[in-house]
Amino acid sequence: MTKTIEFAQHIRTSSKARRGFRTFKRTLSVITDQLDEKLGTYGVYTPTQYQNFQEMEPKDYPKLFMFYRLEGRRVLCKSTYEGNDLHSYPPRAGNYIAHALICNIEERFNPIEVFKKATWKTIDNIRDEDDVAGVDLSIEALRVSLQENHEDTSYLKVLLEPPHEGYNRQNMFKQAVDAIINQKKVIIVDDKEMLESWMFCLLQAFPEEFVFKSLNIASFSNSNLLMEVCNVLCFEPENVEKIRRHSDYEKWEIVTKNSARGEAPYYARVLTECIAEKDGKDFAAFKREVFKEFDSTSTFSVEEFNKHARFFDELHKIGEMSEEGFVGFLSLYIKEYAKVRVIFEEIKSKKIWKKIMVFWKALKGEKPTHNLENYKFILENYSVPGETDQLWLEFEKMVVQSRDFQNNLDTLLDYYRLTKIENPQRLTTYFPKIEQIIGLIENPEIAKARINDVFNTISSLDGQSKAKLEAQLRDIEIIQQIKDANGHEKVIVLYNNRAIFKSESIQIEIEKLIGRLSWEQVFTLIKDGKRECLQYLIEHGPPITFSNVKLVSMLIKSDYREYQADIFELYSELNDKNDFLRCSPKGIQDMIFSKIFISTVPELEKYLGLYKEMIAGEIIVKKFLDVANHSEVWLLCELCYSIQNSNHLRLSQYPNIRNISDTSRNLIFNAVNDLSVEIPERYRQLAEWLSRQKYIKRLVPKSRMEEFSYDDLRSIGAIGEFKDIRKKIKGDSLSEDDLLKLVKLPWEYFCWKELCEQLSVEENREIPNLIAQIIEKFYRSRDDFKYRMWCLLACEYITYLIKYEKSKEFRYCLDIIRINWKEYEFISNRLLVIMYGTNPLYENFKQKSKGFGLSKGPSL
């Protein structure tokens, strides 16, 4: 399998075409100016000043390979020293070619293969392409074909040869690997020939995903520049001194031949041993076994690395492990089924059966998190009757008890079938679970089938358990009977089979089976003489069974009539009074009616609604008329009048009043027939109407406002004349004569309003004075009619002032015209009729004490 990856290219070197060290070519579509600058900066090759530099050829200089992440892209760069540059005269040393390949960060490949297979630019290529006249800057992306599973371990051997020249590279490698998996930054110091191997070795030493996520590495460096992008840098001993002064230097872990360390943890040690083929270990196997454990979801913690490496290392040694050692080893992987399986395969292949016993013991210490069937293979492969039975039983018990089977009896029975061990102890493990699951099955047919399954699977079922299951089946059938019964019969069946209910869950059971009993069912049961059923429900059932338990418990008493007061009290608290009354026997209904108290029309309306199905309408009306006050009765009269005249608007508030019978209506009209019944002002017209229709025979006093109505006023055209009122007023001020001429009967408060709006402020101030003068005049002249008329007009004027909140004028007016209590009452009655809301002046007016007293002068 091959795959092809496309890499954008970036080449920086010295050229005549670019006149110096500049980007020679780049893939323009991918590499922006900014990226170009950075790639150029990091790719710079600064040669080391070797003591014997004069004898050295450019190819003797170490190559700089880089594998790093830059601005969300992956960069592979090869930078080589090339000796003399191409653009200077005379040519100068220091030339290099930095050729970078850039691809998407998501691409995955073997970087070493790319380093080997990619077509890297050489100085000859550059020389051929270079021209003083100029060269095209753009270059196409490079396509590299790669094999899926490319293996190249040639570098590993070079690095990990036995120690010589003071270098123990195996130890250095361990230190470096351990530091890298600990997410530290690492500087490796080694001879220039070894740097390349270090880089390639480290690129192979970790899982691919880790390499691409966490490893940014450069094979050669001699300044602190690459510290910005790489976390692993390789240095020659000559260059280390240069970067010691760098402020970040302290944060890096330095791996040199002198940096001795203690024994490395598992990953580094095992990896090194595998590469060095110590004790027959194989790096290919390590890669296969350990690397596969890591994928893009891994956390790459150091513990994870060490755990997997330890597993790889110690799996083959379990035969020699002590019991404690094996338990410790096993406990690390006990949560991973696949690994446990591998351990067992190992035990099986090496036939180290005694480890099985240790395994069982180790398992007991752990909380089982697996399905039991995962361990079935153990029994299949290993059966020593009598030796492992007891361990299996214990383990089985632990698993079965801790697991929630969620009513899945099949799984439970499958567990049982996993082994054929015959032991009564197993029954105690399984039977409670079986009982529990069957208890939850609601369908009796299924339950029956399930119980038969159990009988078939567990042959060793003892008599007691069998009886238990059969009893359970019976119970299920009875419950089905209860469910199938209708209405109150349910209760009877339940009562007859009450023995099957256990006291601890009885309430829930009853709630599930019966739900709430309607009053109809309750009264049917009482009628049928099944009081003991109800008593049973009251005692054992949940509170929800009855809408009022106390009431039911009183009703079932044979002498319930003695508790009339209590029953009525409980009845009045009921939410479903209607149901109760409808279903209750006549005796109880009468008892309730005798107790109710209705004083307002809304209440009456409510009761009429309640009892409209019954004949109780007149009784209710009578009860109302007995206690209601006059205004309420008048209101009712008005509603009756509305019925008569089909005034639906008025009746919409009281829909049940419409059903009032003729008899009841007569009752109501009779109630106001009495002379002692006061007629409020607002009902005066109604009373007159009733009188005219001969519904009542009493005398109805005449209304004071009878003669004046708005329509009359309009008909005489008084308001129309206000339009040119200013013309009528001689001079600039309103005189007594003007007022006398203008104001005619009927003259209500709104006429005053019209007049005052037409007048100027000064004239408005004049009005109270004028009125006072006119009243005085007519009083003196003993013209009684006109005097009374003007008193009335004065009251209307004050009404106008209050209604339209003319506070200033009002106070001024009261200073001049003093009113007596009679007039005060008149005004307040007028205001009662005409005021829809209220205002501060009106509130003030209603408090009689404030500023009102008996008039000194003439009064009405």
Added chain:
Amino acid sequence: MEPTKNNNQEPGVQNPLSEPVQEAQAGEPSRTSWWRRLLDFFFDNRIEELEAVNALRNGGNSITFFIDRYIFRRHCPYCYGYVSKRIYRERSRPGRHSKASGIPLHLPTLKIYECPHCSRELPSDFFASMSSSIAVIGGRDAGKSSFITVFCDILLNKPSILNELGIFGSILNPDGAEQFESNRWMLIDQNTTLSGTVEMQNPIVVRLQSKYHKRSMYITLIDSPGEHFEELSTLIAHHPTLQYADGIIFLMNPLDINGIVELIEQENPGTVPSRFERPITPNFNLVENLHKLYITTKRIDPNSQISVPTVFCLSRADLLEDVTSLYIPQDVDTNLAEVEDVMEEMELVASDLHELLEETDMRLLNLMAKSFNKYKLFPVSPLGKAPTGQAGRQTIIGGIEPKGILQPFIWLLLEFNFIKKR
């Protein structure tokens, strides 16, 4: 330029734009410094509102801020960024215990002066002395690295005219010293030409002192790839503070001047490859870029001249010795001892070179006169001879014989008033 930015500007100070720049011409050396400061004061409102500047502003009252910021202003010798005496870090000394009682002795903390831009520690006496930074710039292959290396070597190791003038110096920063040592080993010990510079080198900070006065002077020699100067955008990106340098040494490759190449070709045919085989970067472009940098960074007005003393050095002048009658003075083993003699020689050499350029590249000369207020021309030859190619490495047979290296520096030191005429 935004004069309103400076909130601490004294009332009554006129808008500097209204004043003609030509007024700020060099007069007496003692006045030069004063004019320069005044010009900087007016023309440098560009300094970024960095944290350090804010800290400075918050640290004291507005008068002290004004004095620090505009009168006693200093630039970092490493990056030319703005530094102040009042921006420092306190470092406690390691605790000690008195021998008798074991009671710890609390010593006063140390003040460490640091550049807020590049975070490098400044020399302890930095604020007590005069400080000037000199940037060595030039196109690629102009010999900047060699020039700096040879200058430091003469200063540190060789008897020269500087010794006669009572001037001595040392490299302050370890990075710079290491850089110098590495190049010196290659160039002087191994007699091999230096590799092309491909990345920014550590700056070399040199402290110069004189036995005749108390002042010391810091000069920063910055070596960077010549490619940086060829495009304005690259120049700004890599040298964001170059325009704050107090002096400029501009090295020119003679092979980039066609007239000179032709002269050499006439005299010694075949020594220099033809222009079709070798890319040329006209020095004109580099000088123009430098001028543009000053304008872009609002250091000067578009129509005005750069007032920083600038030396244009024709590098590899040894190539021309045979061709023309160009005289390049020796740096070591010279018999000159007086400043006046040196000045006289400088004038001579400069006028020679001026004549040569008049013949070969008049356009460049005109640009220099247009863009620079104070400049001088010198021929230099750090190696003293042409290297010969051997197996990929150019070696200098018989070792280097530097010529004319010190003259540009002496001229600059005269401009900075560090060397006084008697």
